[in-house]
Amino acid sequence: MDTTDIFLYAGYLLIIIGAVFAILMPLIKSFDNPKSLLKTVIGVVVIGALFGIAYSTASGDIAAKYAADPFNITPEGAKMVGGVLITVYALAILAIFGIVVTEITKIVK
Template sequence: MDSIDIFLYVADILVIVGIILAVVMPLIKSFDDPKSLLKSALAIVVLAALFFIAYSISDGEVLPKFAKEPFNLTEGMSKFVGGSLIMTYVMTIVALAGIVITEITKAIK
């Protein structure tokens, strides 16, 4: 084991610690203001509902060449990827619309 392997393991550990802190610290801070937990829960519910809608309208069709080795793509996996793509498209459009609306309202004021 040389130093590169050690640094890769350290980097993995630091990323995991960073992810844990990014989730836990806002939760600890939000216990001071329980209403912020309600807003966060509402946002998660809205995102879950949006994903359910996107998953429902996505197509699960798999071309024969992707159903074989090395991909082994199933209908469920294809539907999940399609739902994720549709959700990404919708969220991108919502974000861009929000940016445009914010800039227009700032220009009017």
Template sequence: MDSIDIFLYVADILVIAGVIFAVVLPLIKSLDNPGSLLKTGVGVVALLVIFFIAYSMSGDEVAAKYAADPFNLTPGMSKFVGGTLLTTYALFIIAIIGIVITEINKAIK
């Protein structure tokens, strides 16, 4: 095992810890105001809906060179990666539209 493998494991652990902290700490804070949990739930449901739509639209084709030994990419994995990429693109476009609308509203006021 070389240093690259060790750093990949450390990165995995740090990402998992970050996800746990990002989920648990706001939940602890929101116990003071349970109404904020509803907003969080709506946001999570919206993200899941966007991902489901993107996952449904993505294809499951796998090129022959990616189905071989080093990658072992399956059609299911290909569909998941495609759905994730489409979700990222959709969220990027939504963010840009939100920024433009906010700036137009500030300019009008």
């Protein structure tokens, strides 16, 4: 094991520690104000519902070359990827719509 491997593992460890702190610290802070935690839970539920709708509309069709080696994509995996993509597209469109509405309201004021 040379120094490159050591630094890679150290980087992985720091990313994991950062992710844990990024998730836990806002949760700990939100116990002071439970209403903010409720807003977070509502947001997570809405995104989960959006993913559920996207997953149910996604297709599980796979081209023959992706079903074989070396890819071995299953219909369930293809449907999951399709659901995630549709969710990302919907959230991106929603974000762009929000930006446009915000800018229009700034112009009107």
